[in-house]
Amino acid sequence: MISLVILGSGNVATHLFKAFNKAENVKINQWYSRRIDAISSYKNDIEIIDDLAKIKDADAYILAVSDDAISELSSQLPFENKLVLHTSGSVNVYDIDKKHKRGVFYPLQTFSKDTEIDFKHVPICIETIDKKSYPIIKNLAIALGAPTKRVNSDQRKVLHLAAVFVNNFTNQLYRIGHEITESQGAEFDLLKPLILETAKKVQNLSPFKAQTGPAKRDDKKTMLKHLKLLENQHHKDIYQLITNSIQHTHGRKKL
Amino acid sequence: MISLVILGSGNVATHLFKAFNKAENVKINQWYSRRIDAISSYKNDIEIIDDLAKIKDADAYILAVSDDAISELSSQLPFENKLVLHTSGSVNVYDIDKKHKRGVFYPLQTFSKDTEIDFKHVPICIETIDKKSYPIIKNLAIALGAPTKRVNSDQRKVLHLAAVFVNNFTNQLYRIGHEITESQGAEFDLLKPLILETAKKVQNLSPFKAQTGPAKRDDKKTMLKHLKLLENQHHKDIYQLITNSIQHTHGRKKL
Numbered sequence: 001m002i003s004l005v006i007l008g009s010g011n012v013a014t015h016l017f018k019a020f021n022k023a024e025n026v027k028i029n030q031w032y033s034r035r036i037d038a039i040s041s042y043k044n045d046i047e048i049i050d051d052l053a054k055i056k057d058a059d060a061y062i063l064a065v066s067d068d069a070i071s072e073l074s075s076q077l078p079f080e081n082k083l084v085l086h087t088s089g090s091v092n093v094y095d096i097d098k099k100h101k102r103g104v105f106y107p108l109q110t111f112s113k114d115t116e117i118d119f120k121h122v123p124i125c126i127e128t129i130d131k132k133s134y135p136i137i138k139n140l141a142i143a144l145g146a147p148t149k150r151v152n153s154d155q156r157k158v159l160h161l162a163a164v165f166v167n168n169f170t171n172q173l174y175r176i177g178h179e180i181t182e183s184q185g186a187e188f189d190l191l192k193p194l195i196l197e198t199a200k201k202v203q204n205l206s207p208f209k210a211q212t213g214p215a216k217r218d219d220k221k222t223m224l225k226h227l228k229l230l231e232n233q234h235h236k237d238i239y240q241l242i243t244n245s246i247q248h249t250h251g252r253k254k255l
Numbered sequence: 256m257i258s259l260v261i262l263g264s265g266n267v268a269t270h271l272f273k274a275f276n277k278a279e280n281v282k283i284n285q286w287y288s289r290r291i292d293a294i295s296s297y298k299n300d301i302e303i304i305d306d307l308a309k310i311k312d313a314d315a316y317i318l319a320v321s322d323d324a325i326s327e328l329s330s331q332l333p334f335e336n337k338l339v340l341h342t343s344g345s346v347n348v349y350d351i352d353k354k355h356k357r358g359v360f361y362p363l364q365t366f367s368k369d370t371e372i373d374f375k376h377v378p379i380c381i382e383t384i385d386k387k388s389y390p391i392i393k394n395l396a397i398a399l400g401a402p403t404k405r406v407n408s409d410q411r412k413v414l415h416l417a418a419v420f421v422n423n424f425t426n427q428l429y430r431i432g433h434e435i436t437e438s439q440g441a442e443f444d445l446l447k448p449l450i451l452e453t454a455k456k457v458q459n460l461s462p463f464k465a466q467t468g469p470a471k472r473d474d475k476k477t478m479l480k481h482l483k484l485l486e487n488q489h490h491k492d493i494y495q496l497i498t499n500s501i502q503h504t505h506g507r508k509k510l
Binding site for chain 1: 322323345363364365367369370376377378380404406409410412413414416417418419420421422423424425426427428429430431432433435436439440441442443445446447448449450451452453454455456457458460461462463465466467468469470471474476477480481484485489492493494496497499500501503504
């Protein structure tokens with residue numbers, strides 16, 4: 001049995017609380033947040049605190065707080081030589097105060113408040129400084145049923161950067177699809193099956209092989225029609241830049 | 256029972272053949288391709304021809320050929336006043352020779368050679384000139400179990416343009432995620448669950464509400480780290496342009 005204190009009240013903290021609370025082999029001793037109101041609805045499930053002086057002993061402390069808060073919160077913890085983990089993709093593991101055993105428990109997934117998360121589909125990227133901490137962190141991930149991958153700092157930062165492309169940037173392309181359709185009298189809903197299929201396709205096929213469309217085919221007539229149809233200069237710029245990128249990838253000339 | 260001739264040998268033609276061949280209430284009379292070798296493996300299932308003079312009578316003719324071939328092929332058809340449909344998102348319905356009854360049967364989905372398609376998830380956008388053709392086209396879609404939407408030319412062209420953003424451009428962002436990870440020693444596979452979850456999220460939530468990440472949060476520190484980490488100028492340009500787009504959408508200042 002691994003004992004745990006969770007710190008933070010955002011989406012990651014909440015999803016981790018719910019998942020660890022159901023997990024066998026893990027016992028959550030406390031849930032800390034500076035903003036106790038944000039988690040007070042869970043007070044019947046777990047001891048909730050907003051005072052670090054009251055923090056209990058545990059095998060691991062998970063700081064699921066904003067990137068900027070990790071360093072300071074870790075130094076405020078009133079103990080030392082215990083395993084303290086952060087959950088960020090981009091913060092250095094050395095940002096955790098050096099009085100602790102330090103590690104990273106980075107769930108490579110998007111968390112929303114209202115969406116259920118199945119940790120079977122949340123790869124946990126694990127980073128440690130001392131080797132002895134690794135099995136504890138790995139067992140925490142296993143308790144959630146999550147796949148794990150040991151990474152170093154550079155790999156984790158690269159994964160976080162790539163995640164911005166495939167998640168935030170992709171979502172913005174969905175948003176542009178929404179703007180284009182709704183502003184010109186078409187229904188965004190009709191695009192939803194295509195969005196899902198596009199994501200499913202690259203689960204088994206490389207994005208290189210999965211590519212189709214006018215840019216890859218170098219179908220200039222269609223591309224010019226599209227540019228004419230776009231009303232927003234911002235959308236035109238994105239159309240042109242990503243078209244160039246596709247043509248570069250697939251050995252076509254620039255538009 | 257609706258009788259049908261399919262023309263073309265690409266992915267759309269092949270998926271339509273397979274689906275209509277299984278459908279009740281539809282009988283495929285023939286499958287035509289100029290390149291008969293491309294479809295000869297189906298010769299035990301259906302009469303295959305490469306000579307338009309041999310084409311049989313049918314209730315509808317589906318031209319699932321490349322955009323540029325639609326006009327010419329339609330004028331070569333040795334009959335008139337029959338229902339002739341094309342399957343393109345961007346070609347004008349009037350590009351079909353005016354000797355025919357003309358319509359569009361546009362499946363708004365991505366088709367790959369090796370991926371099975373369930374037409375339950377393929378919205379069929381229907382366009383007709385004469386109203387009497389509409390029920391025949393709609394019944395063809397219903398026979399596939401596909402949802403249908405009647406659209407006009409402008410709406411169809413806008414949907415096709417938006418599809419390029421959410422499908423081809425999104426796939427290129429996956430490709431860039433692949434390039435970034437593999438070139439810097441990380442595993443693209445770790446991003447696959449995130450790719451899928453990002454697409455699932457907008458099935459029930461607007462892309463506006465689904466957005467997260469450093470651009471939306473205006474987290475300058477992380478954005479600068481990311482730009483520094485990107486080795487390829489093309490990737491940097493895309494990072495900056497889509498970041499600006501997100502910040503514009505969410506009322507943040509430009510990077």
